[in-house]
Amino acid sequence: MTAEANRNLALVQRFFECYGSGDLETMKQSILAEDVTWIIPGHHPLAGVKRGADEIINYFATIAQANFKAEVLSLSASEHHVVDVHRGWGEYGEHKVDMNWVLVYQIENGRIKSAQNFAADQHVADQFFWNVWGDELKPVPDRLK
Numbered sequence: 001m002t003a004e005a006n007r008n009l010a011l012v013q014r015f016f017e018c019y020g021s022g023d024l025e026t027m028k029q030s031i032l033a034e035d036v037t038w039i040i041p042g043h044h045p046l047a048g049v050k051r052g053a054d055e056i057i058n059y060f061a062t063i064a065q066a067n068f069k070a071e072v073l074s075l076s077a078s079e080h081h082v083v084d085v086h087r088g089w090g091e092y093g094e095h096k097v098d099m100n101w102v103l104v105y106q107i108e109n110g111r112i113k114s115a116q117n118f119a120a121d122q123h124v125a126d127q128f129f130w131n132v133w134g135d136e137l138k139p140v141p142d143r144l145k
Contacts, residue, residue, distance in 0.1 A: 004080075008078070008079075008105075009075055011031060011110065012075060012077070012082040012084060013075065015027060016084075016086075019060065020070070024060055027060070032056060033112060034052065036052065036056060036115075037114045037115075038059070039115070039116040039117060041117055041122055042119070044125070044126045044129035044130050046129050062133075063090065066091065068088065070086045070088045070101075071086055071087045073086055073100070081105060081106055082105040083102065083103070084103045087100055092131075099125070101119055102117075103116065
């Protein structure tokens with residue numbers, strides 16, 4: 001593995017450390033590019049492209065309300081990308097989700113420039129997010145205005 005790939009791998013490992021501890025400020029200041037994009041798949045209130053570190057941090061703070069957790073199963077890295085496979089689960093009242101997710105990160109200048117998320121079962125993910133947040137939750141961009 002190249003030195004750049006090792007640095008990218010360490011960056012995503014640090015991202016997961018911040019995510020797991022709820023340290024969203026360090027994530028914003030040290031890990032995410034200011035103009036980062038994050039693609040959340042699906043047809044639910046939280047789906048869509050998140051643009052900028054503030055919007056992504058708001059998204060992570062929102063899913064924390066459902067006790068959403070992640071356990072890394074596998075990471076692989078190259079000069080410009082990292083791929084992670086992780087178990088992601090959450091619970092809110094009687095509503096639960098537990099499945100594997102894959103994220104593809106583009107790394108630029110030592111920061112996460114973009115990420116695209118893939119759910120093992122998108123229908124289950126959509127149902128969970130609808131059950132937890134329902135249709136009263138505006139998409140993140142509208143809530144930040």
